[in-house]
Structures are given as C-alpha cells and as structure tokens.
Amino acid sequence: MRQFVEIAAFIEQFCQAESVAGEDASRILVSVEEVFTNTVSYGFKDDSEHWIAIELKKDRDALEVEIVDDGIPYDPLTEAPEPDLSASLEDRQIGGLGVHMFKYYMDDLSYSHDGIFNRLKMTLKLDQVAP
Amino acid sequence: MINMQTGEQDGVKILTLSGRLDGDGSIRLHDRINEEIDYDKDSLLLDMSEVEYISSAGLRVLILAARTIKNEFGLCNLTSMVREVFAMTKLDSAFFIYDDIGAAIQSMSD
Amino acid sequence: MKRKSLLTSGMGILALLVGTAAYAGIDSETKYVFDTFAFLVYGFLVMWMAAGFTMLEAGSVRVKSTGVICFKNLGLYAIAGIMFFLFGYNLMYVDVSGWIGSFTLGVGPTEAEIALLQAESATPEMVDAVVSNGYASMSDWFFQMVFVATTASIVSGALAERVKIWPFFAFIAVLTGLIYPVVGAWTWGGGWLSERGFSDFAGSTIVHSTGGWAALAGAILLGPRHGKFRDDGTVLPTPASNIPLVTLGVFILWLGWFGFNGGSQLKLGSAADATWMAVIFVNTNLAACGGVLAATITARLMHGRVNLQLVLNGAISGLVSITAAPTLLNMEFAILVGVIGGVLCTVGMHLLEKFRVDDVVGAIPAHLIAGIWGTIAAAIFGGANIGAQLLGIFAIGAFVMATSFGVWLILKLTTGIRVSESDENLGQDLVELGMEAYPEFMTLSEGDIQEAIRHKESKLASKSKPENE
Numbered sequence: 001m002r003q004f005v006e007i008a009a010f011i012e013q014f015c016q017a018e019s020v021a022g023e024d025a026s027r028i029l030v031s032v033e034e035v036f037t038n039t040v041s042y043g044f045k046d047d048s049e050h051w052i053a054i055e056l057k058k059d060r061d062a063l064e065v066e067i068v069d070d071g072i073p074y075d076p077l078t079e080a081p082e083p084d085l086s087a088s089l090e091d092r093q094i095g096g097l098g099v100h101m102f103k104y105y106m107d108d109l110s111y112s113h114d115g116i117f118n119r120l121k122m123t124l125k126l127d128q129v130a131p
Numbered sequence: 132m133i134n135m136q137t138g139e140q141d142g143v144k145i146l147t148l149s150g151r152l153d154g155d156g157s158i159r160l161h162d163r164i165n166e167e168i169d170y171d172k173d174s175l176l177l178d179m180s181e182v183e184y185i186s187s188a189g190l191r192v193l194i195l196a197a198r199t200i201k202n203e204f205g206l207c208n209l210t211s212m213v214r215e216v217f218a219m220t221k222l223d224s225a226f227f228i229y230d231d232i233g234a235a236i237q238s239m240s241d
Numbered sequence: 242m243k244r245k246s247l248l249t250s251g252m253g254i255l256a257l258l259v260g261t262a263a264y265a266g267i268d269s270e271t272k273y274v275f276d277t278f279a280f281l282v283y284g285f286l287v288m289w290m291a292a293g294f295t296m297l298e299a300g301s302v303r304v305k306s307t308g309v310i311c312f313k314n315l316g317l318y319a320i321a322g323i324m325f326f327l328f329g330y331n332l333m334y335v336d337v338s339g340w341i342g343s344f345t346l347g348v349g350p351t352e353a354e355i356a357l358l359q360a361e362s363a364t365p366e367m368v369d370a371v372v373s374n375g376y377a378s379m380s381d382w383f384f385q386m387v388f389v390a391t392t393a394s395i396v397s398g399a400l401a402e403r404v405k406i407w408p409f410f411a412f413i414a415v416l417t418g419l420i421y422p423v424v425g426a427w428t429w430g431g432g433w434l435s436e437r438g439f440s441d442f443a444g445s446t447i448v449h450s451t452g453g454w455a456a457l458a459g460a461i462l463l464g465p466r467h468g469k470f471r472d473d474g475t476v477l478p479t480p481a482s483n484i485p486l487v488t489l490g491v492f493i494l495w496l497g498w499f500g501f502n503g504g505s506q507l508k509l510g511s512a513a514d515a516t517w518m519a520v521i522f523v524n525t526n527l528a529a530c531g532g533v534l535a536a537t538i539t540a541r542l543m544h545g546r547v548n549l550q551l552v553l554n555g556a557i558s559g560l561v562s563i564t565a566a567p568t569l570l571n572m573e574f575a576i577l578v579g580v581i582g583g584v585l586c587t588v589g590m591h592l593l594e595k596f597r598v599d600d601v602v603g604a605i606p607a608h609l610i611a612g613i614w615g616t617i618a619a620a621i622f623g624g625a626n627i628g629a630q631l632l633g634i635f636a637i638g639a640f641v642m643a644t645s646f647g648v649w650l651i652l653k654l655t656t657g658i659r660v661s662e663s664d665e666n667l668g669q670d671l672v673e674l675g676m677e678a679y680p681e682f683m684t685l686s687e688g689d690i691q692e693a694i695r696h697k698e699s700k701l702a703s704k705s706k707p708e709n710e
Contacts, residue, residue, distance in 0.1 A: 004153065004154055005155055008153065022183070023212060026183055026184045029151075030185075030186050037154060097187045097190065101186070101216065170662065194693045197697070198468075198692075198696055199662055224697070225696070227697065
C-alpha cells in the first residue's frame with residue numbers, strides 16, 4: 001500500500017498542471033486509491049510481479065482515468081469480495097465500502113477485459129472552478 | 132503524507148491531524164494512537180481541520196479507534212469532503228462529531 | 242518355530258498343513274507385516290486429520306486471524322511429535338505401574354529390531370526376535386503419536402482469534418508431554434482404570450474428552466472474544482469466513498476417522514481382525530451420518546433454520562460418539578449413537594452461549610460432550626461396565642480439568658494468555674505475524690459501519706444512565 005504514494009504524487013501533479021480543482025483532484029485520488037487497493041488485494045492471486053498502469057486524460061470539462069493491470073480477470077465493479085462478516089447477515093453486500101466510495105464519486109464507470117489486461121475506466125465531470 | 136501533533140486540554144488528549152488519511156496515513160495514525168493513548172483510561176479528540184482527504188482505510192482506523200477507546204472518542208472540525216464521505220457511508224451516526232474544539236472538550240470532559 | 246519343524250520332518254509337512262488348515266491362520270511374519278502396515282497406514286490417515294482440523298478452524302475464524310490459526314496448527318503438530326517422542330510415549334506405555342509409566346527420554350527401535358536391520362544376512366532367530374513383538378515398535382509409536390496430536394488440535398479451535406501464540410504452544414507442550422500420556426497410562430497403557438474395566442476403543446474419552454476439557458479450561462480463563470457477548474444479552478454472530486474450507490475440513494476428518502477407529506483394532510493379521518475392521522469402518526460412517534441428520538433436524542427445531550456449522554459439528558459429534566465402541570455388531574445402534582451425539586452437540590452449542598463461553602468452532606460440544614456420551618454409549622450398547630465408564634469419565638475429567646486449569650492459570654499470571662484488545666480488533670495476523678493471510682486490511686464493510694453505529698448508541702445509552710463515570 002505504500003506504493004500508492006507515488007501514484008498519488010503523479011495524479012496530484014497532473015491535476016495541478018491541468019488546473020483541476022482541489023476537491024475534484026481529491027475525488028479522483030480517493031477513487032484511484034480504492035480501486036488500486038481492491039485490485040492489489042484481490043486481482044493478483046500469485047506472488048509474481050504485476051504492474052498497474054494509470055492513464056489520465058483531461059477533456060474540456062471531464063477527467064478520464066483508466067486503470068490497467070495484468071492480474072486475473074477481475075472486475076472491481078461487480079466482484080469486490082464479501083466483506084468481513086463480523087456483523088449481522090443482512091449487511092452482507094458485494095464489495096467493501098471502498099467500492100461504494102468510488103462509485104459515488106465518479107460519474108461514468110466501465111470495465112472490460114481484453115484477453116490479457118483488466119481495464120477500468122472512470123470519468124469525473126469537473127466543476128468549473130478557478131484553480 | 133499526514134502530520135500529527137499531540138496536545139491536551141481539560142484531561143482530553145487532542146491529536147491535530149493535517150494531510151491525507153489514505154492507506155499510508157491511516158497506518159501512521161493507528162501507530163500514533165497506539166503509542167500515545169491508553170485505551171482503557173484516555174479520552175481522545177481528533178482535530179480534522181486540515182484533513183481534506185479520507186479513504187476507506189482512514190475510515191477503518193477511525194472505526195477501530197472508536198471501538199477500542201473505552202472512554203470518550205470524538206472528531207471535530209470536519210472539512211466538507213470528509214463530511215461528504217461520512218454522510219455517504221452513514222458514519223455520521225457512528226462517531227461523536229463536534230463543530231469545534233470548544234464544544235468537543237465541553238462534552239467530552241465530564 | 243514352524244520353519245524348524247517343516248525342515249526336519251518331510252513327511253510331517255502334509256499332515257501339518259491339513260491338520261491345522263482350519264485355524265492356523267497366517268504365519269507370524271506375515272502377521273507382523275500386516276499389523277505394522279496397518280499401524281502405519283491408519284496412522285497416516287489420522288495424521289491427515291491434522292489437515293482437517295486446520296481447514297475447519299481456518300474456515301471458521303474471521304479472515305483476519307487465518308494465518309495465525311494455520312501457524313498454530315502446524316506448530317502444535319510439531320510440538321506434539323517431539324514431546325511425545327521425548328517424554329510422552331514412555332510415560333504412557335513403558336513400565337506402567339498403575340498411575341504412570343517411565344520417565345525415560347526418547348524412543349527408538351528395539352535392540353532386536355536394530356540387530357535385524359543391521360545384520361548382513363538375517364537369521365531366522367533374528368527375525369523371530371523381531372516378529373515376536375507382533376509389530377514394529379516404531380509403527381506403534383507413530384500410531385500413538387498421531388492420536389496425541391489430535392488431542393492437541395482440538396484445543397486450538399476453541400481458543401482461536403484471541404489466545405497468544407507462545408503461551409498456547411507452552412500449554413500444548415505440557416498437554417502432549419504429560420497430561421495426555423498420564424491419561425493414556427491409566428487406560429491403554431494398562432494402568433488402574435483399565436484394570437477396573439474402563440473401555441474406550443479408540444479414544445472418546447482419552448483423546449476427545451481430554452482435548453475438550455483442556456479447551457474448556459482455556460476458554461474459561463481466556464474469556465470470550467471482544468464484543469461476542471453484548472451487555473444486553475444478545476450474542477454477536479460470527480459466521481465462518483470460508484464455508485467450503487470448513488466443509489472440506491470436516492470431510493477430511495471423516496476420512497481420517499476410518500484410520501482413527503479402524504486402526505484402533507491394532508491388528509490386521511487374521512480374518513477376524515479384517516472383519517472387525519470392516520465392521521468398524523461401517524459403524525464409523527453410520528454414526529457420522531446419524532450425527533449429520535440429527536443436527537440438521539435439531540437445529541431446525543431449535544432455531545427455525547439450519548446453520549451449516551451446526552450440521553458440520555453434528556458429523557464430528559457422531560464420529561466422536563462412536564469412537565468408544567465402533568465394534569457394535571448390531572449396526573443400527575451405531576446410527577442411534579451418532580444421532581444422540583448429534584443432538585447433544587447441537588444443544589450443547591446453544592448452552593455454551595448461554596454460559597458465555599466463547600468456543601469458536603464448537604470443539605467443546607463436539608468433542609467433550611459427545612466424548613462423554615460415547616463412553617457411556619459403550620456401556621449401553623457395547624457391553625462395557627457402566628460403573629467403570631463413569632469412573633473413567635470422572636477421574637479423567639477431574640485430572641485433565643485440574644491440570645489444564647493449573648497450567649493455563651500459571652501462563653495467564655506470568656506471560657498472559659490473551660492478545661490486547663486493539664490487536665484483537667485489528668486481527669492477530671497483522672499484529673502477531675506481521676502478515677495478512679488475505680490482504681484485506683484495507684477494505685471496510687457495511688457490517689463494520691453498522692457495528693460502529695451500534696457501539697456509539699450503546700455508549701450514549703450508558704452515558705445517560707444515572708451512574709456516570
């Protein structure tokens with residue numbers, strides 16, 4: 001999880017360079033962190049080296065994030081695991097709370113697997129705010 | 132990155148946080164609480180005025196603290212993003228949340 | 242002996258064979274081979290039960306403690322193996338005089354066996370010297386060792402998620418090096434209980450109740466998991482984190498039990514022995530089936546729905562119940578024994594909660610309660626003397642409970658036996674092993690949130706009570 005610090009720096013730099021508002025940058029950061037955490041925890045079942053690539057693309061009023069990894073086919077939108085069943089049964093929901101968070105923050109979400117890589121695309125519509 | 136400063140007022144320990152309560156920050160916060168707080172005796176208030184960012188890892192540490200600290204545990208000065216997260220996850224009913232330090236200390240130090 | 246007479250009386254050969262065809266059986270060397278083989282093969286079947294216990298426990302605990310459970314099971318098995326080698330076997334079987342065996346160190350092949358193994362060319366005398374023992378001495382050690390390991394495994398399940406690893410290992414060392422061997426000396430080793438007629442074929446009391454008593458003593462002194470028994474009287478449900486694993490564990494135990502009970506016949510060198518083994522296998526299976534069905538129906542009647550963990554424990558309690566007397570020739574009684582065991586276990590699990598004893602896997606009802614029932618059933622159905630059975634149950638129960646309680650208490654007062662509350666909340670894996678069996682530390686669930694809200698509400702409620710701190 002400590003490797004996320006590099007990812008956070010990368011995203012922050014990009015947002016600053018592209019004049020993305022602080023709050024939007026935070027929303028993107030949290031979303032990427034939650035996806036990253038889930039993927040690292042559940043998408044890689046073996047001990048070999050894996051990599052995750054994050055691509056940021058900014059349009060006029062939207063920022064698109066694409067997260068690509070080479071782990072097992074794993075769709076964080078539908079396959080995030082059973083949460084820790086330490087409480088009542090009616091609370092059993094697919095996905096930990098992290099999934100709820102990025103689904104809440106990001107506007108468009110889509111997942112695909114092209115045979116080798118997992119691809120998750122998230123888009124955030126940006127507020128028109130001065131930097 | 133997260134920075135933490137300890138203080139005390141009226142018998143309540145105060146931890147002023149600034150930075151991001153992400154995966155890395157939450158581990159540091161947990162370690163700091165472990166070092167500084169006696170879970171059986173102390174009351175702890177977290178001043179979150181400079182925490183603009185919280186992820187699920189941060190939420191987990193806060194929940195753990197609330198469950199293990201026998202005495203009072205409270206949060207104050209939440210920023211708008213953190214408030215948004217708490218509302219979305221319904222954690223606003225899980226913590227003792229105060230508007231400012233004064234109100235928190237008054238409630239926590241009886 | 243036979244070889245000599247065959248060599249010297251050519252004419253006598255035919256006569257001998259014809260005359261003794263009815264009951265000579267196989268020759269003693271073949272018998273030796275079969276009996277040794279049985280010990281070894283049934284022994285490794287029972288060894289496999291260690292894997293069964295591990296899977297059962299790993300699937301029953303919450304995800305954050307899985308690594309520690311696996312480590313504990315591996316460790317206890319290793320400790321049992323070494324302690325039984327150094328002290329346990331001799332205390333249990335060598336020169337047993339009423340109460341206890343010999344305090345010598347270590348075991349090894351007999352002199353006759355060493356002579357045979359090291360001989361350039363074996364003489365018939367050498368072979369006879371070995372064969373006259375009936376079986377290879379080390380095969381008996383191996384078979385007995387896997388039984389004490391089973392006893393040790395029973396203890397780890399009940400105490401999961403909150404017991405400190407190293408004091409636990411210390412307790413296991415005493416259990417396998419001293420407590421169990423003494424119990425074994427009193428019974429299988431030929432001691433005073435066996436002289437009074439106490440009969441426990443494969444160890445309902447000797448293995449399963451012993452493990453159960455030790456677990457109960459530990460569970461009482463350890464206390465329940467944090468938050469398990471709420472102040473308002475309700476019980477926090479802690480369902481298994483991995484149901485397939487628990488089920489796999491139970492099936493592995495079921496399989497291993499054929500070795501546990503079958504191997505306790507101790508001999509395979511005759512038609513009678515082989516037939517007994519077949520009977521034992523079938524009875525063992527029938528009792529398990531009976532336990533499953535009984536637990537299912539009982540759970541349905543008691544709770545309105547069927548909880549898989551109760552049913553799985555029903556299988557185990559059925560197996561434990563038949564362990565004292567799996568040699569019943571009216572095999573329908575085996576089903577009955579298993580059924581009653583299953584009912585008692587299901588009721589027992591409910592009682593444990595009523596008494597606020599936190600037994601994570603239900604080891605105490607499945608092994609202790611069913612073990613006591615099985616020992617009594619041996620008198621009801623198997624012809625054992627009921628007085629001797631009860632004497633054994635009480636004497637062994639008192640001894641194991643007292644010594645276990647003593648050891649746990651000493652550990653509690655010196656090193657402490659319980660992990661700290663914050664560590665327990667975080668999960669033992671992360672804290673004691675610095676690792677994650679499932680790297681799930683970062684995920685947060687709805688359940689955690691609900692629990693946090695409840696916690697706050699109860700704090701608010703206690704604040705508004707007149708007696709404020």
